[in-house]
Amino acid sequence: MDQVLADSRHHHRDRLRAAAGRERRGGGRVRRARALYHSDPDLTIVQAARDLGVNPETLRNWIRADRGTGGTTGTSGKDQRVDDKRTEDELRAEIAALRAELKTVRKDNATLATERDILRKATKFFASEMNW
Numbered sequence: 001m002d003q004v005l006a007d008s009r010h011h012h013r014d015r016l017r018a019a020a021g022r023e024r025r026g027g028g029r030v031r032r033a034r035a036l037y038h039s040d041p042d043l044t045i046v047q048a049a050r051d052l053g054v055n056p057e058t059l060r061n062w063i064r065a066d067r068g069t070g071g072t073t074g075t076s077g078k079d080q081r082v083d084d085k086r087t088e089d090e091l092r093a094e095i096a097a098l099r100a101e102l103k104t105v106r107k108d109n110a111t112l113a114t115e116r117d118i119l120r121k122a123t124k125f126f127a128s129e130m131n132w
Helices: 002-022 028-039 044-053 056-068 078-082 089-131
Strands: none
Touching: 028 044, 028 056, 044 056
């Protein structure tokens, strides 16, 4: 099944690449480039640009322009990645927040594991008391 999906993606990319190469004027090439990028959630701007034979910054600019005009925004978090030019301090703050959240989640996970073990022992105890 994965191979069929991969073949389908490559076929789609090849068709769009051929169309983009033929159409040098107008917005058709740009539309197709954006469509290719948004068609696959795992596809990065660099990969899509390489497939289309355009500069990654050019594709990134096309996608930004598309977002600015209310055009197709696609799926997943790709639109957020396009303008993700955060400062080092912002990134450090986000990492610190994520680490704190991870610490909380791990603590909650440990609590849940302990509760699960207690419930298993209680179930085992009461099942042995029933003498079925």
